[in-house]
Amino acid sequence: MKTKKEVMLALEREVGSVDSSVWEYLECKGYVQEVLDGHDRAFPELVKEYRQVMRVVRAPRARQRRERAVPPDRRTLLRARLLAQMAADLPPVRHFRCQFLPDGLLQWEEVGDWIRAQAVQDGPPSSWVEFALPPGHRLEYDWESRMCRIVPPLDSLPLAGQSLRFLAFFTPDRPGEVQFIPVAAGGVLDRLRQVSKGLADSFGWQEASATVLVLTGQIPVISPLSISTHIHYSSTTTARIEISADPEVSPDKVKQFYQEVRKKVRGGRRYHPLAGWVMDLVEFVLDTPDLTWGERFEKWNREHPEHRYSVLQSMTNAYYRAVSKLLPDYYLP
Numbered sequence: 001m002k003t004k005k006e007v008m009l010a011l012e013r014e015v016g017s018v019d020s021s022v023w024e025y026l027e028c029k030g031y032v033q034e035v036l037d038g039h040d041r042a043f044p045e046l047v048k049e050y051r052q053v054m055r056v057v058r059a060p061r062a063r064q065r066r067e068r069a070v071p072p073d074r075r076t077l078l079r080a081r082l083l084a085q086m087a088a089d090l091p092p093v094r095h096f097r098c099q100f101l102p103d104g105l106l107q108w109e110e111v112g113d114w115i116r117a118q119a120v121q122d123g124p125p126s127s128w129v130e131f132a133l134p135p136g137h138r139l140e141y142d143w144e145s146r147m148c149r150i151v152p153p154l155d156s157l158p159l160a161g162q163s164l165r166f167l168a169f170f171t172p173d174r175p176g177e178v179q180f181i182p183v184a185a186g187g188v189l190d191r192l193r194q195v196s197k198g199l200a201d202s203f204g205w206q207e208a209s210a211t212v213l214v215l216t217g218q219i220p221v222i223s224p225l226s227i228s229t230h231i232h233y234s235s236t237t238t239a240r241i242e243i244s245a246d247p248e249v250s251p252d253k254v255k256q257f258y259q260e261v262r263k264k265v266r267g268g269r270r271y272h273p274l275a276g277w278v279m280d281l282v283e284f285v286l287d288t289p290d291l292t293w294g295e296r297f298e299k300w301n302r303e304h305p306e307h308r309y310s311v312l313q314s315m316t317n318a319y320y321r322a323v324s325k326l327l328p329d330y331y332l333p
Contacts (some may be wrong), residue, residue: 001043007035014047015054022053030292038312048320068261069223070253074214076224076246083203084219093214100188106215114169114215115181115189122187132163167193168208169215178208225249227261239265277307278322283317 004027012018026032026063031049044127072080084317087093097105106114133139133150134157141148150157156216166180167189183190192211199210209220224246229239269322281300288296297315301308 001035002031015050022050069226072221072223080219084213087199096214098193105217108172108216108218111215113120115169118188119181122184122189122239125182126185128165131157132160144306169211170208201235225257229265274322280321281319
């Protein structure tokens, strides 16, 4: 192949229509020129590089969260009932129910409609603002009116942040899905939000579960063992597995549960350890971005005579094998 057009046509025969932005990347990185210069295996490396980049370009930019939990046993259910009874006896919960649910607790099916109707009565959602008070000024708070003022007064302040606050809740028509609604400061839903947050902080519940408890008495149940997997950009390379376990769950049970989830996340792929000198090679390549592969070859052999390469191709193959083990789902520039 003597021209770039010939290289592109050959690439199209391998991968189909060539993405123009990825082609520009291959040109910028010197892969196309290496093919034109006639280097051994330069074209297969170009094809490999193109496919790796396209895996990233086409990957859906999303974050997936998957959860799996062990069903609660009788002990867990009894504990949940006791905690719910304790929560129901707390003054914030009793006061809220007495003031805003005078006819008794809601039915589970009524939660969504009650919250949406209350949001209309409370009025438009409020904005919570954050600002930095300049030196020489202070806030004075009036506990009766619950108002504050800046002393000495200021005509304006630089805004550091602005946000809404949301009540979290569940409804039976969307099981397991946390729903949110913005609240008006001082309104009924804002009061409920504060009560729910306090319960969640005290008992380890989700705020949405605490909201449903206050309104209906429905008991939040925390699984004795649950695992959440977080997968970024449809890749398991940066996936994380989070374990939430009751201290009374046996270590063997946690280990078994983790192994089952880990196997599914990794898709059956085995863990491949890397020798120290192989990781040295990857670091060496990353630390020499301005060198050509030929210059890297000479420099590596001078500095690492115990792991010298006889030919350049062996060095590049070792590097790309290591990268494929470190980042099997990603392209490393």
